[in-house]
Amino acid sequence: xxxxxxxxxLPRPFRIxxxxxxxxxxxxxxxxxxxxxxxxxxAGQFNMLYVFGVGEVPISISGDPxxxxxxxxxxxxxxxxxxxxxxxxxxEVVGVRGxxxxxxxxxxxxxxDLVFVAGGVGLAPLxxxxxxxxxxRERFGRVVVFYxxxxxxxxxxxxxxxxxxxxxxMSVHVTVDRATGKWSGNVGVVTNLVAKGGFDPSATMAFxxxxxxxxxxxxxxxxxxxxxxxSIYMSMERNMKCGCGLCGHCQWGPHFxxxxxxxxxxxxxxxxxxxxxx
Amino acid sequence: xxxxxxxxxxxxxxxxxxxxxxxxxxxxxxxAANERxxxxxxxxxxxxxxDKFYLLRAGQVAVEVDVPGKQPVVLETMGEGEVLGWSWVVxxxxxxxxxxxxxxxxxxxxxxxxxxxxxxxxxxxxxEVLRRFVPMMGHRLxxxxxxxxxxxxxxVAKAVKSKKKAG
Ligand SMILES: Cc1cc2nc3c(=O)[nH]c(=O)nc-3n(C[C@H](O)[C@H](O)[C@H](O)COP(=O)(O)OP(=O)(O)OC[C@H]3O[C@@H](n4cnc5c(N)ncnc54)[C@H](O)[C@@H]3O)c2cc1C
Ligand code: FES
Numbered sequence: 001x002x003x004x005x006x007x008x009x010l011p012r013p014f015r016i017x018x019x020x021x022x023x024x025x026x027x028x029x030x031x032x033x034x035x036x037x038x039x040x041x042x043a044g045q046f047n048m049l050y051v052f053g054v055g056e057v058p059i060s061i062s063g064d065p066x067x068x069x070x071x072x073x074x075x076x077x078x079x080x081x082x083x084x085x086x087x088x089x090x091x092e093v094v095g096v097r098g099x100x101x102x103x104x105x106x107x108x109x110x111x112x113d114l115v116f117v118a119g120g121v122g123l124a125p126l127x128x129x130x131x132x133x134x135x136x137r138e139r140f141g142r143v144v145v146f147y148x149x150x151x152x153x154x155x156x157x158x159x160x161x162x163x164x165x166x167x168x169x170m171s172v173h174v175t176v177d178r179a180t181g182k183w184s185g186n187v188g189v190v191t192n193l194v195a196k197g198g199f200d201p202s203a204t205m206a207f208x209x210x211x212x213x214x215x216x217x218x219x220x221x222x223x224x225x226x227x228x229x230x231s232i233y234m235s236m237e238r239n240m241k242c243g244c245g246l247c248g249h250c251q252w253g254p255h256f257x258x259x260x261x262x263x264x265x266x267x268x269x270x271x272x273x274x275x276x277x278x
Numbered sequence: 279x280x281x282x283x284x285x286x287x288x289x290x291x292x293x294x295x296x297x298x299x300x301x302x303x304x305x306x307x308x309x310a311a312n313e314r315x316x317x318x319x320x321x322x323x324x325x326x327x328x329d330k331f332y333l334l335r336a337g338q339v340a341v342e343v344d345v346p347g348k349q350p351v352v353l354e355t356m357g358e359g360e361v362l363g364w365s366w367v368v369x370x371x372x373x374x375x376x377x378x379x380x381x382x383x384x385x386x387x388x389x390x391x392x393x394x395x396x397x398x399x400x401x402x403x404x405x406e407v408l409r410r411f412v413p414m415m416g417h418r419l420x421x422x423x424x425x426x427x428x429x430x431x432x433x434v435a436k437a438v439k440s441k442k443k444a445g
Contacts, residue, residue, distance in 0.1 A: 078431075120430035150430040177425050179352040184380060187340070188354040189424045195417070196359060211429050217420075 008244050011050045011095025014071060019090055022074060022156055026121055027086055028062065031071040034093055038068040042103035043128035044235060044263045048243040049073065050095030054084040058240045058258070060125035061099060065132055071096065074124035074156070100243045102263045104129040104233060106136075109205035112231075113141040117218045119148045119190055119210025123156045125235050125262075126209045130164070137169055142199050145172045148190025148214070152176050152183040171198060190214065194221040201226030207263075208234040216273055219266050229267035236261050236269070285310045288386050292333045294361045294410060302403050309392035315379035321362060322377040328365030330387045334358055337383035341375050354421070355380065364415055366390030367408070 014031035021027050033039060041047075043065050050056040063072025077086040088094065106114075106129050114133055118126050133143055145164065149155045155174065165172040173193045175186035186193065190210075204227050208215045215234045222232055238257040241249040245259035253272040255261060285307045289295045295303065313332070315321060321332055321339060332339075338357045342350040353375065356362055362385070365373050371390065397404035 076431075148430075150428070154430065175355075177429070183352075186338075186355045186357075187352045188356075189421050189429075191424065192354075192421055196357075211431070213424075213427065214429050217424060 008246070009097070009242065011048070011056075011097045013093050014096045016088055016090050016092050016094065017070065019088075023076075023154060025078075025086075026074065026076045026156065028072060028074040028124075029085075029088075029094075030063075031073070031094065031096065032069070033071075039071045039099075040068055041065055041071075041099035041128075043106055043132050044104035044125060045099035045101050046125075046243070046262060047071070047073070047096050047098030047100070048240070049075075049081075049085060050097070051081055051084040051088070052093070052095065055081040056095070056097075056243075057081040057085070058100075058237075058243055060235070060262070062124040062127050063131075065128050066135055074121065074127075076121045097243060100258055102261055104132075104207050104235075104263055105205070106132045109133075110136070110139040111141075111203075113199040113204040114143050115194075115199050115204055115206040115222070115227075116143075116145045116147075117190060117194060117206060117208040117210070117215075117222070118145070119214040119218075120150065120154065121156060122210030122214075122235075123147055126207060127157065127160075129207055134164075134170065141203065143170045144199050145170070146190055146193040147172070147174045148193070148210070149174070149176050151178050151180045152185075153180065173198075189217075191217045191221040194218055194225060197225055204231060206232045208232065208266075212236070212273070219270070229270060230265055232266035233263055234266060234269075235263050285312065285386065288312075288335065289333070292335070292386070293359045294333055294414070298406065302400075302406050305396050305400065305403050306388065306393070306407075309389045309396065311387050311389070313385050313387045315383040315385070317379055317381060319379045319383075320376060321379065321383070321385070322365075322373040322375070324373055324376050326373050328363060328371045328373040329390050331361065331363035331366050331390065332385040332387050334360050334362055335384045335386060337385075338380040339383055340378050340380045342378060343375060350376065350378075354425075361411075361414055364411055367394070367411060 013034040015034045016029055017032050018030040041061050046058045046060045048056045049059050059073045059075050062074040075082050077083045116126050164170050175188055175193055179187045206222050206227055208218045219232050236257050238250045238252055240258050241247045243258045245256050250257040289303050336358055338355050340352045341354045342352045344350050
């Protein structure tokens with residue numbers, strides 16, 4: 001007898017182990033499979049998270065791909081489903097479908113300088129790639145993180161950024177658009193940090209994640225610095241339904257973002273990014 | 279103040295004047311001086327004559343606006359490898375913002391009046407300097423425009439505290 005093929009639209013129940021508030025509208029959940037087992041994924045992939053009775057949303061995985069025991073998601077509560085997710089507590093159950101989508105090409109970047117450019121909550125989808133890079137630190141030249149947030153209070157994973165900055169084998173540069181309180185760090189857009197360099201553009205791979213406008217200008221700053229388009233990758237967000245290439249809801253030009261992305265090579269999407277109607 | 283030879287080296291090594299012709303560089307040296315600013319000292323003040331610009335060599339400068347009765351608003355910070363100030367090249371040569379040393383700052387300053395006179399007399403020097411300032415001004419304008427966009431969505435800075443404890 002052949003085993004039944006699992007329905008790709010059927011979510012797997014996961015129990016919320018822990019919830020940590022990162023910012024007043026952003027939280028990180030640690031999930032474990034309710035029926036036991038492990039969860040494997042590649043850095044950059046996402047899951048469809050289902051809040052029972054409310055709806056489903058695509059959320060990137062923000063944890064360590066080397067740790068299969070726990071599934072980590074960092075979410076900003078912006079609307080119906082993400083707010084319902086925010087209202088859940090440890091012990092409650094969510095449905096998970098995935099992992100879906102293309103990963104950050106961390107292994108293809110071996111032998112290069114690796115530059116991460118993140119904006120706002122965009123640091124969350126990049127974090128698994130940063131973990132993976134640091135677990136293989138000797139395989140890279142310089143590892144540089146450029147991160148921009150709106151204000152010092154909006155800086156995601158602040159303690160982790162501080163910890164990374166304390167390492168001798170990684171440089172971390174943080175900037176805010178608006179200084180508040182006692183902030184004594186950089187003020188200005190994240191593209192200014194990119195413009196200052198600190199990496200060898202001819203041997204650099206860059207991974208960019210954040211609001212689309214920020215990604216466009218960051219890619220332009222990287223290019224201006226001498227990084228070739230095929231060495232730049234970015235993660236796109238589009239509304240999704242199935243998340244796995246079945247419904248066409250996420251179509252973007254010739255691509256389905258859920259299947260051909262969310263991580264795209266910049267030279268393959270640069271033209272699409274400039275089309276307003278898409 | 280450093281020797282002209284040292285100043286020439288500093289100019290050569292600074293990204294802003296990278297690749298400059300040595301003859302033109304020697305003309306710049308005549309208007310340059312090494313300077314150092316302690317934390318809190320001002321490199322420029324809003325509304326005062328913009329008689330200098332700076333090649334920043336080390337430290338951080340806050341470009342800010344004074345708001346009466348409040349903390350000054352920092353618009354941008356600048357540091358090593360950057361050039362600070364372009365009001366010296368645009369009439370009426372008045373500084374638009376306060377520029378305060380946020381850390382100990384080392385910089386090469388250029389006397390605007392001295393340099394303007396040399397640029398007036400030597401169009402090759404004038405072109406070379408403006409050729410480098412114009413893209414920098416364009417970049418700064420683009421950055422300022424991006425900065426006023428609310429790129430990252432609403433700030434959480436003023437958001438009401440939610441029921442989950444901040445960690
Ligand atoms: C591949 C992929 C990965 C994603 N990863 C993450 C992640 O790791 N963390 C995360 O917080 N979000 C992530 N998102 C975005 C997330 O899916 C949306 O925020 C979510 O679908 C919104 O659903 P909702 O029902 O809560 O809000 P809706 O009711 O659908 O929307 C409410 C309001 O929020 C606005 N909104 C919708 N989407 C976004 C958005 N992306 N950013 C800002 N405002 C938005 C809408 O315009 C609307 O005004 C990802 C999206 C994709 C496609
Ligand atoms: S969301 Fe259905 S095809 Fe992409």
